Amino acid sequence: MSDQRDPAPYDALLLLSFGGPEGPDDVVPFLENVTRGRGIPKERLKEVGQHYFLFGGVSPINDQNRALLDALRKDFAQAGLDLPVHWGNRNWAPYLTDTLREMVTDGRRHIAVLTTSAYASYSGCRQYRENLADALSELEAEGLPLPKVDKLRHYFNHPGFIEPMVEGVLKSLAELDESVRAGAHLAFTTHSIPDSAADSSGPAEDHGAGGAYVKQHLDVARLIADAVHRETGVEHPWELVYQSRSGAPHIPWLEPDICDHLETLHAAGVPAVVMVPIGFVSDHMEVLYDLDTEATAKAAELGLPVRRSATVGADPRFARAVRDLVLERAATERGTVVERCALGSLGPSHDLCPIGCCPARTERPAAAGADSPYA
Ligand SMILES: CC1=C(CCC(=O)O)c2cc3nc(cc4[nH]c(cc5[nH]c(cc1n2)c(C)c5CCC(=O)O)c(CCC(=O)O)c4C)C(CCC(=O)O)=C3C
Numbered sequence: 122m123s124d125q126r127d128p129a130p131y132d133a134l135l136l137l138s139f140g141g142p143e144g145p146d147d148v149v150p151f152l153e154n155v156t157r158g159r160g161i162p163k164e165r166l167k168e169v170g171q172h173y174f175l176f177g178g179v180s181p182i183n184d185q186n187r188a189l190l191d192a193l194r195k196d197f198a199q200a201g202l203d204l205p206v207h208w209g210n211r212n213w214a215p216y217l218t219d220t221l222r223e224m225v226t227d228g229r230r231h232i233a234v235l236t237t238s239a240y241a242s243y244s245g246c247r248q249y250r251e252n253l254a255d256a257l258s259e260l261e262a263e264g265l266p267l268p269k270v271d272k273l274r275h276y277f278n279h280p281g282f283i284e285p286m287v288e289g290v291l292k293s294l295a296e297l298d299e300s301v302r303a304g305a306h307l308a309f310t311t312h313s314i315p316d317s318a319a320d321s322s323g324p325a326e327d328h329g330a331g332g333a334y335v336k337q338h339l340d341v342a343r344l345i346a347d348a349v350h351r352e353t354g355v356e357h358p359w360e361l362v363y364q365s366r367s368g369a370p371h372i373p374w375l376e377p378d379i380c381d382h383l384e385t386l387h388a389a390g391v392p393a394v395v396m397v398p399i400g401f402v403s404d405h406m407e408v409l410y411d412l413d414t415e416a417t418a419k420a421a422e423l424g425l426p427v428r429r430s431a432t433v434g435a436d437p438r439f440a441r442a443v444r445d446l447v448l449e450r451a452a453t454e455r456g457t458v459v460e461r462c463a464l465g466s467l468g469p470s471h472d473l474c475p476i477g478c479c480p481a482r483t484e485r486p487a488a489a490g491a492d493s494p495y496a
């Protein structure tokens with residue numbers, strides 16, 4: 122067993138997230154950052170802008186990342202792990218490049234990176250690696266020393282990610298009226314992505330119908346459904362469904378959509394549904410608008426009782442899981458064999474994305490993978 126407090130060779134952890142607007146004036150520039158070069162229809166942007174304006178132009182995602190930072194710092198301090206934690210985003214301040222510049226100026230040279238996306242996919246994995254490469258190239262152009270950046274493995278099947286969600290589903294079931302509870306379905310939901318992006322998600326051996334993206338979500342759904350069955354003695358039927366689709370209508374994306382799914386279940390006589398947002402780490406806008414506002418209104422219109430269960434957010438079990446992942450990877454980097462915690466049938470995910478993992482439509486440099494142009 123390795124020293125459970127030794128972060129070497131790492132000298133910092135970087136929390137890398139999406140970012141979101143913090144006021145009405147931020148909304149349009151934020152959406153321009155998100156969609157730069159990706160041909161999202163103007164109609165869709167106007168619609169998405171409205172979602173933010175409904176909440177005063179403020180996405181909850183930044184405060185949730187601040188809460189996660191606090192939880193991580195607290196967990197590390199309690200465990201005697203001396204490792205500074207920094208935060209940078211892809212689409213809004215604090216921007217990744219600014220954070221990385223500050224870290225390098227402070228002398229950080231080997232950085233472990235945690236992204237707020239638990240699964241494989243271009244949007245959830247490679248795009249963050251491209252953002253890291255872009256940031257490194259900016260620092261290089263400024264003549265700054267380049268840190269080594271290592272992205273921590275996917276944590277979708279880590280018990281610290283699964284257990285809080287199981288608890289959340291149990292709580293949501295308990296909130297349903299007793300007369301409909303036993304018959305409730307669990308609708309596991311995640312971000313829809315184009316079929317082509319799903320099929321090519323993960324390492325090459327996973328490519329094909331749905332790819333690693335769908336496989337990983339199915340494993341999480343099964344793990345949660347099984348745990349709920351064990352706790353309640355009731356076998357709740359479940360399905361994996363999708364939300365937050367964008368892009369042109371003629372391009373196939375993962376289906377069914379959560380709102381269509383609620384209609385189907387209602388028509389089939391299902392008495393209640395718990396929506397379980399396994400695709401998301403916190404209650405950001407995709408959860409607050411697409412599930413709590415839109416899908417919940419659809420259910421009300423149908424007269425179908427629904428609850429939306431909790432995301433992990435800043436749960437101390439998740440913070441602990443992050444500590445495990447850092448220490449596990451640190452030990453691996455030092456050449457020590459360590460236990461790699463994972464539930465379900467897929468096992469612990471790779472440390473280093475292999476060449477061709479979650480390919481982009483247009484190839485661009487990506488750091489922290491086998492094809493990284495950086496050391
Ligand atoms: C897989 C996935 C995750 C989960 C993994 C992860 O968490 O990374 C995710 C998260 C998020 N997506 C978010 C917001 C947006 N995503 C968009 C667009 C898109 N997402 C996509 C995929 C994903 N997205 C895709 C294939 C597109 C279209 C093409 C593109 O542009 O890449 C757009 C543009 C308009 C629209 O099309 O909806 C917006 C505004 C926010 C912030 C919420 C907040 O502010 O609280 C978060 C956490």
Ligand SMILES: [Fe+2]
Nearest residue numbers: 244312365407
């Ligand atoms: Fe998104």
